[in-house]
Amino acid sequence: MTKYIFFSGKGGVGKTTMACATAIHYALHGRKTLIVTTDPASNLADVFEQEIGHKETPISGIGNLHAMEIDPDEATKEYQERIIGPFREIMPDDVITSLEENLSGPCTTEMAAFDRFIDFMGTDEYEIIIFDTAPTGHTIRLLELPVDWSKHIEESAQGSGQTCLGPVQSLQDSKDKYDRATSLLKDTERTDFIFVMRPEELSLYETLRASKELETIGINSGEIIINGILPEEVCEIEFFRKKYEAQQKIIKKTETAIEKIKRYMLLRDNEVKGIDALKGVAMELFKEGVEGQRFWIKKHKTEDTRLKTEKSILPSGKPDIEKLLLPSGGTKAIFFTGKGGVGKTTISCVTAVYTAQKGLKTLIVTTDPAAHIGEVFDVKINDESTKITENLFGVMIDQDKAFIEYKERIIEETRGKYSDDMLAAMEEELNSPCIAEMAAFDKFIRFIESSAYDVIVFDTAPTGHTLRLLDLPFDYAKQAEMMIDTTEGAKTKRETENRFQKIIELLRNPKQTVFCLVLYPESTPIIESYRAMIDLKNAGIETQLVVANMVLPEEVCVNDFFKNRLRMQMRYLREIQNKFNLPVLQFPMMQEEIKGLNQVIKAAVIF
Amino acid sequence: MKIEIFDPAMCCSSGLCGPGVDPLLIKMNETVLALIKQGVEVQRYNLAQQPKEFMANKKVAELLHKKSKNVLPVTMVNGEVFKTGEYPCYEDICSKLGIKTFKNRPLTVIS
Numbered sequence: 001m002t003k004y005i006f007f008s009g010k011g012g013v014g015k016t017t018m019a020c021a022t023a024i025h026y027a028l029h030g031r032k033t034l035i036v037t038t039d040p041a042s043n044l045a046d047v048f049e050q051e052i053g054h055k056e057t058p059i060s061g062i063g064n065l066h067a068m069e070i071d072p073d074e075a076t077k078e079y080q081e082r083i084i085g086p087f088r089e090i091m092p093d094d095v096i097t098s099l100e101e102n103l104s105g106p107c108t109t110e111m112a113a114f115d116r117f118i119d120f121m122g123t124d125e126y127e128i129i130i131f132d133t134a135p136t137g138h139t140i141r142l143l144e145l146p147v148d149w150s151k152h153i154e155e156s157a158q159g160s161g162q163t164c165l166g167p168v169q170s171l172q173d174s175k176d177k178y179d180r181a182t183s184l185l186k187d188t189e190r191t192d193f194i195f196v197m198r199p200e201e202l203s204l205y206e207t208l209r210a211s212k213e214l215e216t217i218g219i220n221s222g223e224i225i226i227n228g229i230l231p232e233e234v235c236e237i238e239f240f241r242k243k244y245e246a247q248q249k250i251i252k253k254t255e256t257a258i259e260k261i262k263r264y265m266l267l268r269d270n271e272v273k274g275i276d277a278l279k280g281v282a283m284e285l286f287k288e289g290v291e292g293q294r295f296w297i298k299k300h301k302t303e304d305t306r307l308k309t310e311k312s313i314l315p316s317g318k319p320d321i322e323k324l325l326l327p328s329g330g331t332k333a334i335f336f337t338g339k340g341g342v343g344k345t346t347i348s349c350v351t352a353v354y355t356a357q358k359g360l361k362t363l364i365v366t367t368d369p370a371a372h373i374g375e376v377f378d379v380k381i382n383d384e385s386t387k388i389t390e391n392l393f394g395v396m397i398d399q400d401k402a403f404i405e406y407k408e409r410i411i412e413e414t415r416g417k418y419s420d421d422m423l424a425a426m427e428e429e430l431n432s433p434c435i436a437e438m439a440a441f442d443k444f445i446r447f448i449e450s451s452a453y454d455v456i457v458f459d460t461a462p463t464g465h466t467l468r469l470l471d472l473p474f475d476y477a478k479q480a481e482m483m484i485d486t487t488e489g490a491k492t493k494r495e496t497e498n499r500f501q502k503i504i505e506l507l508r509n510p511k512q513t514v515f516c517l518v519l520y521p522e523s524t525p526i527i528e529s530y531r532a533m534i535d536l537k538n539a540g541i542e543t544q545l546v547v548a549n550m551v552l553p554e555e556v557c558v559n560d561f562f563k564n565r566l567r568m569q570m571r572y573l574r575e576i577q578n579k580f581n582l583p584v585l586q587f588p589m590m591q592e593e594i595k596g597l598n599q600v601i602k603a604a605v606i607f
Numbered sequence: 608m609k610i611e612i613f614d615p616a617m618c619c620s621s622g623l624c625g626p627g628v629d630p631l632l633i634k635m636n637e638t639v640l641a642l643i644k645q646g647v648e649v650q651r652y653n654l655a656q657q658p659k660e661f662m663a664n665k666k667v668a669e670l671l672h673k674k675s676k677n678v679l680p681v682t683m684v685n686g687e688v689f690k691t692g693e694y695p696c697y698e699d700i701c702s703k704l705g706i707k708t709f710k711n712r713p714l715t716v717i718s
Contacts, residue, residue, distance in 0.1 A: 087658050094675045095654070102616035102655040418633070421640045426633075492630055 009196035011340010019132035021281040027065035042069040079112035199247035234561035269564040319583030338518035348459035356392035360454035406439035521572035615679040616655035
């Protein structure tokens with residue numbers, strides 16, 4: 001029987017590395033293994049240093065190991081083809097085109113990627129299947145989907161018999177499939193959940209939250225990997241000693257807070273890339289190394305002069321932050337995006353404090369289902385705009401609440417206009433998971449449309465999902481175009497089209513909207529952000545700033561371990577400069593985690 | 608008494624999904640509910656979800672081939688094509704079926 005292992009955790013904690021190392025471990029032990037990623041911004045290919053893509057690809061150098069990256073676009077095409085294929089020959093071209101257009105909406109994309117993912121849960125071709133999933137919030141959403149859809153199908157069967165996926169009858173098979181997947185997820189004999197975290201407050205908080213959420217849908221298994229622990233012997237420097245002590249405190253806290261099997265991974269002096277490095281991690285992870293062997297520290301000859309020369313080539317001068325971020329007429333929307341875990345939330349909070357201090361009425365909005373702005377500011381942020389300090393307000397888009405509000409608003413607007421039967425039918429239809437996505441998006445654009453604030457800072461979910469969110473106005477504009485053009489419908493059609501067109505123009509206007517990429521000077525965040533920049537460019541949106549976060553202060557990197565890490569960063573900072581050709585703001589690593597309003601204010605000096 | 612409606616490709620026939628509530632679809636939806644209450648058998652097919660049904664119905668298939676997708680929506684009353692290119696109104700369907708309009712149906716208001 002196939003065993004399923006899910007890797008989950010906050011972005012940037014090393015899920016992919018741990019998942020790959022685990023896959024290598026099993027493959028080397030003769031088990032036929034597949035590693036699948038459901039992250040739309042996948043990094044498997046970068047880690048294995050070979051092309052993978054939307055097919056099961058053998059990993060060269062490791063027998064028994066296959067990998068696959070689920071591409072949401074490809075999955076959608078396959079899903080479409082399953083439905084449209086049989087009609088290609090017998091239907092007129094424009095009918096086929098209209099079918100294709102319709103089956104490329106936001107709903108279909110979500111369903112299709114999910115379908116592909118769930119396909120793997122029915123196969124016995126492999127002994128071990130490892131899922132390297134997108135960051136926590138979205139993974140939980142993915143795992144809740146079968147429950148949601150199954151419920152929606154069941155309810156509709158008793159009502160109209162229509163769901164927004166199609167008639168109930170033809171969905172019965174899918175429902176069975178969803179139910180099977182759900183029970184498999186709950187089966188602790190066959191499915192394991194491994195949470196990866198870093199020894200940081202925010203990471204611990206998210207791990208606790210995620211494991212609780214999984215418990216509410218009946219998933220109880222789990223192990224913890226605490227990754228990126230500073231080795232004590234390299235922390236003789238004050239700056240890192242303090243960080244080391246802070247980490248140890250969190251590790252102790254984790255040990256008491258979570259009663260799960262734990263594994264510990266030390267930080268290395270260089271990034272983990274390629275099969276050999278991964279094998280090393282696998283050995284450490286499964287304690288197969290020689291006792292006491294410290295293979296994370298490579299002895300390098302330190303050449304101080306070379307280090308200095310590299311630093312001097314780095315981008316000189318700070319970008320004109322004022323010109324980029326402050327409004328020049330009209331509200332300014334500032335978007336921060338990038339790979340999970342690179343510090344988008346912290347940078348967003350610092351930016352919001354900066355604009356608020358300039359006397360501008362600022363709102364910070366988070367669209368990340370695993371929202372942390374409240375954690376950073378140490379204030380409670382909910383779905384109502386809350387005052388954080390002078391000129392600064394925060395709000396979180398809660399998908400569930402947005403969903404309820406949206407439903408109520410529509411029902412309210414229509415009450416008195418329609419019969420009770422109609423209202424009942426509408427309520428049933430409004431319970432579709434499709435509407436949930438629409439509702440969250442609706443809330444999100446209402447902030448952009450309103451002129452209640454001078455600056456709105458958006459702390460968005462990791463790259464892949466942010467790009468999906470930003471695709472929505474384009475998708476919806478297109479859908480509005482397809483609405484049937486009749487005298488009665490024309491007004492709605494026109495209004496809807498105009499609304500989405502306006503949003504698209506706003507996003508494309510560099511004076512009103514600023515897109516900033518946040519990254520670490522490391523390989524995968526650079527690759528992922530670069531892809532995001534290209535995707536945005538294709539949608540007519542120009543990125544205007546790169547924030548390189550966690551740059552090691554040169555003066556504290558005085559031993560081999562940190563000199564090596566600093567050298568790696570220098571190499572990547574240069575690459576950022578050449579590759580993006582954008583202003584780069586370097587944000588240094590701080591001695592303490594930025595937590596609490598006072599800390600954020602202190603950090604804002606860097607702007 | 609049987610009504611069949613062949614909808615164009617769309618997310619859902621209720622008109623609630625997607626970028627905005629489509630009043631036209633809501634109105635049609637209400638018509639359908641009223642007809643069902645009066646004992647009329649109503650079948651709805653969405654091109655995006657049930658393309659097979661469009662091909663299986665000879666008359667609809669033929670219309671689609673001749674006039675392409677602009678012929679949709681197609682409404683059939685007792686197996687005969689009744690209206691193409693737009694939705695019929697409740698009163699027209701009732702008069703075609705030879706039934707009275709349902710008194711208790713509050714009128715849908717479309718501004």
